[in-house]
Amino acid sequence: MREADRRTALGSVWLRDEPEPTRNRLSRDDIVAAAIRVLDRDGLDAFSMRVMAAELGTAATSALYWRIATKDDLLELIVDAVLADALVETDGDWRDQVTDVLMAAYQALWEHPWAAQLLPSHAGLGPNYQALTDRVQSILAAAGFKGMHLDSAVSAVIHYLIGSAVADSAWLAVVRRSGLNELRWASKSADRMGVDAAHLAAYLSRESTAGPEARFASGLRVILVGLRPRQIF
Template identity: 35%
Template sequence: MDDSVIWARPERRARGPKPAHTRAEIAAAGIRVATEEGLEAVTMRRVAAELGTGTTSLYRYVAKKEDIHDLMVDAALGEQPPPPSTGDWRADLTAVAHQMRAGMLRHPWLGTLSVMRPSLGPNSLRWMEFTLSILDGLGLTADEMFIATVTVTTYVLGSAVTELAERSAATTRAQWMAAQGAYGDALATGDRYPVLARIMVEAALPHRENLAESLFVEGLSRVLDGVAGRLGAGA
């Protein structure tokens, strides 16, 4: 088995017959399986069946299941190019964050693989280069640029995972809040948890219809405030 990174191996061997399948086709097959059956269903055998070939034949293209995962992640990241650069670092990072979130919500398995196996495929590298270039020349050290981009990415990932978990729950947030009934009223009017009670009464955000979107936007703004603080007064 070839344990080298798939991106370091040529897609087509120098000799031999023309491959019957491309890496793009393998990635698409893996994505279809993950979308319809879940990420755990993405095995060499299952993807081979999706392609209409034998498992042994699939090993001509990929050495292991993790290679398919890498192809899937890079294909998903390549569905949309990075947004146009505006020259405004905050606007550009905001646009990147929104596109990342959209991709993770479109492909629920993407967040899991992004954490487990950061991809170094061409599309992933293009996104990394674009995101880092947003902060380049703003006076940050290399470590500060790295921390800023990881912080934004981690925030997007956490928000998307939470939203996906709520989407898959049997009970919606509105149903859950309604089910609290008298118990929730007692918490809001009692004096045992005074700060919580005040927030339950005064906070408007939890009652918004588009709560997930609102939380994402407001939270992202505060994350970027933190980045701005590292840039100094001129940010």
């Protein structure tokens, strides 16, 4: 197998060995941290390996491509890095514990909305994503969920997290592309959408009791209230 093919085999950075260290001190973690900084500043549309090379400096360009072979590899790494903030300590009953974990994950994705845009194509195999799923599974298993019912319950809450984060980041992306803040965008867009401007502004505002974070918490509670431990194999 050619070296170029070996470094991109199996379609995911998480299914391949990390390259051996070089004399350049730039680590994979350094590159991931720089990529998050660039994405927070410039957004996903402007992101490229060329931009990353410029951010890191010409002396580090060769280390970038040795450490991380492709843009897709880098995107996988940074999405998983963002999800590290979801690995929080929890207490209370099982519903409270699942809520704490999922709210932490949602908030991390809200802080980095480009990460939510990448979830459908660049998440699932990383250690933090797996740890998040395992954490939810262990909470539900301790509560008495078993077998296929356990698997279905885990899927229900994780898929709700991903779907909500993707949908809410899509709204935010539209507003940001307009160059307007949420209130001005809502006032200019509401008539075209056939909705009330105040309601649209509240729907978009994180601080609003009708906003995305409040809606996510409310919807999660609906799902968790509907779940009951039972034994199905």
